[in-house]
Amino acid sequence: MKRLFFILVMAILPFVSFAEGLNAIYSFSTFNIPSQKPYVEINTSIQAKSLMYMNNEATIEFTLLIIKDSQIVYVEKRDLKATQANSEASIIDIQRVSLDNGQYSARFELKDKNTSMTPLVIEDNFEINYPKNQIAVSSVQLIDSYKKTTSQNIRSKNGYDLIPYLFDAIAENKNTLTYYAEIYNAEKEFGKDSTYAISVVLESIKTGKKFEAIQKIKREKAREISVEIGNLDITSLPQGGYYLVVEARNKNNILYAYSKTAFYRYSNVDNNFQSTIPSDAFVNMISKDEIDENIYCLIPIASEAQKTFILKHMKTSSIDDKKHFLYVFWRGINPENPNFEWQSYMKEVKIVNEKYSTKIKKGYETEMGRVYLQYGKPDVVIDEKFKATSGMRKSTLANQALNPLDGEFSQDAISYMPYQIWKYHNTPYGEVNKGFVFYAPQNNLMEYFLLHSDAKGEPSDVDWETRLTRGNMPEGMSGEAGLQFKRGY
Numbered sequence: 001m002k003r004l005f006f007i008l009v010m011a012i013l014p015f016v017s018f019a020e021g022l023n024a025i026y027s028f029s030t031f032n033i034p035s036q037k038p039y040v041e042i043n044t045s046i047q048a049k050s051l052m053y054m055n056n057e058a059t060i061e062f063t064l065l066i067i068k069d070s071q072i073v074y075v076e077k078r079d080l081k082a083t084q085a086n087s088e089a090s091i092i093d094i095q096r097v098s099l100d101n102g103q104y105s106a107r108f109e110l111k112d113k114n115t116s117m118t119p120l121v122i123e124d125n126f127e128i129n130y131p132k133n134q135i136a137v138s139s140v141q142l143i144d145s146y147k148k149t150t151s152q153n154i155r156s157k158n159g160y161d162l163i164p165y166l167f168d169a170i171a172e173n174k175n176t177l178t179y180y181a182e183i184y185n186a187e188k189e190f191g192k193d194s195t196y197a198i199s200v201v202l203e204s205i206k207t208g209k210k211f212e213a214i215q216k217i218k219r220e221k222a223r224e225i226s227v228e229i230g231n232l233d234i235t236s237l238p239q240g241g242y243y244l245v246v247e248a249r250n251k252n253n254i255l256y257a258y259s260k261t262a263f264y265r266y267s268n269v270d271n272n273f274q275s276t277i278p279s280d281a282f283v284n285m286i287s288k289d290e291i292d293e294n295i296y297c298l299i300p301i302a303s304e305a306q307k308t309f310i311l312k313h314m315k316t317s318s319i320d321d322k323k324h325f326l327y328v329f330w331r332g333i334n335p336e337n338p339n340f341e342w343q344s345y346m347k348e349v350k351i352v353n354e355k356y357s358t359k360i361k362k363g364y365e366t367e368m369g370r371v372y373l374q375y376g377k378p379d380v381v382i383d384e385k386f387k388a389t390s391g392m393r394k395s396t397l398a399n400q401a402l403n404p405l406d407g408e409f410s411q412d413a414i415s416y417m418p419y420q421i422w423k424y425h426n427t428p429y430g431e432v433n434k435g436f437v438f439y440a441p442q443n444n445l446m447e448y449f450l451l452h453s454d455a456k457g458e459p460s461d462v463d464w465e466t467r468l469t470r471g472n473m474p475e476g477m478s479g480e481a482g483l484q485f486k487r488g489y
Contacts, residue, residue, distance in 0.1 A: 022060070022112050022120045023047040025166045029139035031157075032130040032184050034224050039098045040066075040126060043164045044108070046080070046091040052114040053084040061111040061119075066097065068104050079113070092164075094154050101128050121462040123454060125433060135189035137259035138182040140246050142168070145178065146229060158182065158227045168263045168456070175235040179228075181246040181259060186222035189256060194222045196256075197249045200232065205241035205262060205428055206333050206341075238332050239267040239303055241429065262430035266303065282330075282339040283323040291322050294342075297349045297362070298329060300370040348373055358447050367450040371422065371436055375455075378422035378436075380488050385445065387416045387481070414469050416481055418445055423488045427455055435485050439468055452485075 024046045032038045042064070051058035059079050066074035074097055082091050104126055111119035130136050144163040149156045155163065162180055170177065183198065190196050198220050202211040213236060220226050228246055243260040250256060277283060286294055295310055302310060309317075309325060317325070330338035330345075352372050353363035363369040372378075418440040427434050434455040438448035452464035465482045466473050473479055 022110055022117075023050040024110055024120060024122070026108065026122065026124075027141075027164065027166050028106070028124070028126040029141050030126065030128050030130075031138045031182055032136065034130075034132075034184050037098050037100065038128045038130045039096050040104070040128065042093075042095045042097070042106070043166055044093040044095075045166050046082075046093075046110065048082050048086060048089050048091055051082060051112055053082075054114045056084045058082040058084070059113040060091070061109075061113050062093070063109040063111075064095070065107045066099070066104055067107070068099075068102050073099070073104075094164075099128055101130060103127050118463070130184065133185060133188050135186050135248055135257045136184045137246050137248060137257050138184070140244055140259050140261040141180045142244070142261060142263065143178050143180050146180065158225065160227070160229060168261075170234065170263055170265045172266045175233060177232040177234050177244065177263075179230065179232070179244055179246070181228045183220070183226045183228065183246075183248050183257070185224065186220070186226060186248065187224060190222045190250060192222060195219050196222055196251065197247075197253070198226070198228050199245075199247045199249060200228065200230070201245050201247065202232070202234075202237065203243040203245050203260070204333075205243060205430070211237065211242070234265065237265050237267060239265055239305075240332060241265075243430065260430070266305070277323060277327050280339075281327055282342045283327045286323075286326075288319055291319060291326070294346070295322060295326055297346075297364045297373075298326075300364055300373040301345075302329075345373075348376075356447075361447070366447055368420075368438055368448055371450065375424055375427055379425045380421075380423035382421040382423075382484050382489070384416065384420070384481070384484075385418045387419075414472050414479065416468050417441060417470065418443060418448075419451070419468055419481065420448060421481075421485055421488075424455075429456060431455060433488070435488070437464055437468070437481075437485060 024044060026042065026044045029041045029043070030038060031041060044062075046060060048058070051060070059081055061077070062080050063077045064075070065072055076095070080091055080093060106122075106124055106126065108122040109119045110122075141162070142165040144165040146160045146162050149159050149161050153161065155161045157180075160180070165178070179200070186196055187193070196219070198218055200216040202214050203209065204211065214232055214234060216230065216232065220228075232244075241262065241264050243262055245258055245260040247258040248256050283291075292314060295314065299307055299310060306329065314322070326342075327338065330341045334341040349364055352369040356363035356366045356369040356372070358366065364373060420438045422436040422438070424431075424434050426432055435453065436450060436455070436458070437452040439451045440448050450459060451467065452461045453459060461467065465477070465479055468481055469479070
């Protein structure tokens, strides 16, 4: 899993300063050493020019906590250095931590020691699950480049030096997808020195269908550990969200194990698609008066290029251009049945308009409507119109680790603004257990605004609960709303 902070669009883009202060991205990948134990690899990249330099040097205080079952199982605190001469580069940090199978949460804290700004705090979850005597596939890593190892270093892995690609968006001008994965215990599953198949395929996140025009299949001898590393030519891959899937299959093509990673492909392949619209296409059933509304309601799920057309060119486009845009949009999501995708989405738009419309906005124009259309109906909704704390606040996990004698802090009861917490067990982008906090800052229950989320590419505010109490809860503290967000009830 990967995350870039301060990005407010559907897919992750390269470093852009959307906020003052330190900018960073990270990824978790898990691997196994069958004769020993699994480990998590944490790659962190810090934008050097987002730091403050004094005497030509910047220092980042890096704190990492890994928690399992509410217990801290790993703590590390150290300084990372950078020089102003290299401020156009990125500071890459790679850590590998051995852990048992299980569910974990991690908390990073990155502090620019030359400023008084609030540290950048990152919280996320990951899982390690490698059976002892069964075939399994590691995390699938996107990598920028690789070469054979000549001298062992922190980037070395199974004979290769890897430069990680931490973004999960692929630009239009990047037509090669480079990846790395490991397959374990194949000899225990299929027999020593037998052969099996490794396939590398692309799968649409939206439809679940494989993009068969781009795939790679090879025979591999069964070993304790096998490496799958290589490139895919994605020149012909249309714009959209995909999984890169690495599969292990037996000689009868039966799937035994797989792993996948999500990414978003930017491309003009579909935008340049100039074909005749079929006579039975849905766009021919839409009246001239309704065509604009059918396009504007796509903004919550549209790419940046598509949003540009909608926001800048709609007023000057002909009805034929609008129909072509709308047809190509849904054809790009489901080439075999764009009519079905359009009908399904418009049913969701109707629900959103009924639930979230205000006197001046359609439902799809609100932040709740946007999240509903982009992520689907939430699995859990916590609705608190006027909530007050019980007068108890808890210290953060980081404070507990660094100050083990500190516990709970008593405080006068604190009132919250009206808020809702939405939780998703699985998102369309391959993430699990992600949440959104919406609030009504003027106690106006007609419209809620997005305050915080831990989903990728969404606004993230580590002090969201302080803002939810109008500043009456000190920064870095966690109250009842924070506990609801973490546990989902």
